[in-house]
Amino acid sequence: MQLSGCGRAGVLPHADALLRLTPRFCYHQRSCGCLHADQKYATLFEWDAMPVFTGEIGAAPKWCELESFEIVEIEAGGHHLFERLGAKEKLVVGSVDCHVSQGDQTTAVKMGDVVDIVDTSSSFEVATEAGALVVRMSGRWGDEIGGAGVFSVVEVDSPTDSGDDVSYLKKTTFDNHYHDCDEYWIVYEGSGLVVSEGRAYLVGPGDCLATGIGHHHDFPQVSIPVTAVYFETTLEGDRRLGHLWNHTHGAAVPDRDRV
Numbered sequence: 001m002q003l004s005g006c007g008r009a010g011v012l013p014h015a016d017a018l019l020r021l022t023p024r025f026c027y028h029q030r031s032c033g034c035l036h037a038d039q040k041y042a043t044l045f046e047w048d049a050m051p052v053f054t055g056e057i058g059a060a061p062k063w064c065e066l067e068s069f070e071i072v073e074i075e076a077g078g079h080h081l082f083e084r085l086g087a088k089e090k091l092v093v094g095s096v097d098c099h100v101s102q103g104d105q106t107t108a109v110k111m112g113d114v115v116d117i118v119d120t121s122s123s124f125e126v127a128t129e130a131g132a133l134v135v136r137m138s139g140r141w142g143d144e145i146g147g148a149g150v151f152s153v154v155e156v157d158s159p160t161d162s163g164d165d166v167s168y169l170k171k172t173t174f175d176n177h178y179h180d181c182d183e184y185w186i187v188y189e190g191s192g193l194v195v196s197e198g199r200a201y202l203v204g205p206g207d208c209l210a211t212g213i214g215h216h217h218d219f220p221q222v223s224i225p226v227t228a229v230y231f232e233t234t235l236e237g238d239r240r241l242g243h244l245w246n247h248t249h250g251a252a253v254p255d256r257d258r259v
Contacts, residue, residue, distance in 0.1 A: 051210040051259060052194075052201050055186075057085065063258045064182065064210050065141040065233040071188045071206060072126075072134050074098070079127035086138030089117035091126070092148060092229045094135055094188055098128035112150045135186055135229045146181040146232025146241060153192065153219045153226040164246050168195065168220060176218040177243035178252040179232055183217070185209045186229040192222030197259050212258025213237070 053059040055069040067086055071094075074080050082091075091100060093113045100107050103119035117124050126134050137148075155171040163175025176195075185194070191204035196217040203209060211217040213236055219226070235241075237253075246252060 051196060051212075052203060052207050053210065054206055055208065060208075061210060061258075063212065064184075065139045066137055066182075066184045066208070066210070066231060067139040069138065069186055069208060070136045071186070072136065074126060074128050074132050074134070076131040077129060078131070079125055080134075081123055081125050082136055083123050084117070084121070084138075087140050088138070089124075090137045090148060090231070091115040091117060091124075092135045092137070092150065092231075094133040094150060094227070094229065096128065096130045096132050098126050098132040098134065101125045101127070114148045133188060135188060137184075137186075137229075137231060139233070142234035144235050144239065146179060146183070146235055148229065148231045151228060151230050153190075153222050153228075155222055155225075162245070163218070163243070164216060166195075166218065166220070168200070170220045172220055172222060174219040175243060175245070176216055176220075177245055178214055178216045178254070179211075179242075179244060180213060180237050180240045181232045181235045182213050182258065183211050184229075184231045184233070185211075185217075185219075186231070187226060188228060190222060190224040190226035190228075192219060192224070192226050194219050197254070212255050214252045214254035215258070216252060216254075 051061055053061070055071065057068045060067055072080050093109050093111050095111055097108065097110045100109055100115050102117055102124040103121060107115065109115060126132070153172050153174055156173055159170045159173050161173045161175040163177050166176050186208045187203050188205055194201050194203055194209050194217065196209055196211045197215045201209065240249065
C-alpha cells in the first residue's frame with residue numbers, strides 16, 4: 001500500500017495548541033480541498049507554494065535534489081518491485097526487517113538502515129516475512145552527502161535542547177538548527193508542526209519538508225508522535241556534518257533561492 005500524502009490536509013488534532021506561535025510567523029497550508037468544516041482556521045493560512053510536498057514526480061520545488069519519494073507498506077509474506085526513477089536512488093527501512101534485491105545481490109536490512117541502489121538496471125525489489133514499511137527516494141544528489149536515517153519526535157513536559165533560540169512555543173526536545181546541505185524530512189507516522197525558513201507548517205504522513213542549505217528548521221510541536229526519514233543531501237561550503245547552531249558554529253548563511 002502506498003501512502004497518498006493527502007491524509008494530513010486540514011487542521012490537525014489540537015490545532016489551537018499547535019497554532020500558538022508569535023505573530024511574526026506565517027501559517028502555510030497547501031490547498032488540496034480537504035479543509036471541510038474547519039474554515040475558522042482558514043484565515044491563519046497563506047495559500048501559496050511552500051517547501052512541503054508529496055512524493056509525486058514534479059511535486060518538489062525545482063531546486064530540490066530529492067525529486068520524488070514513495071512510502072510503501074508491504075504486507076507480511078509480500079514483496080514490492082520498484083522501477084528505477086532517478087539518477088540516484090536510496091531506500092530507508094521504516095519498520096521491521098526485510099530483504100532488498102538489486103541485480104544479483106540480496107541484502108538483509110532492519111529498521112533505520114539505508115540502502116544505496118547502485119545497480120543501474122531498471123528495477124529493484126523489497127521482500128518481507130513479517131510486513132514492512134520502506135521509503136524510497138529518487139533524485140540527483142552528489143557523492144558526498146550529509147546522511148540519512150529515521151528519527152522520532154514526541155512532546156515532553158519540560159522541553160530543553162541545545163539549539164538556537166526561538167520565539168515560538170516549544171513542546172519537544174528537538175533543536176532548532178541548520179546544515180551545510182539541503183535536508184528533507186519525510187513523515188510516515190504521526191503529525192505535528194514544523195518550522196522552516198521562519199514559517200510554520202502542519203505536516204502528517206506522506207508529507208516531505210524541504211529545507212535549503214543554511215536555513216534553520218525545527219520540529220517544535222506534535223499532536224501525534226512522529227516517525228520520519230531524514231535525508232541530508234550534497235554537502236556544500238564548509239561541508240560540516242550534523243546539526244549546526246549559530247551559537248557554536250557561526251551565523252548561518254541561508255541560500256535565499258532555496259525556499
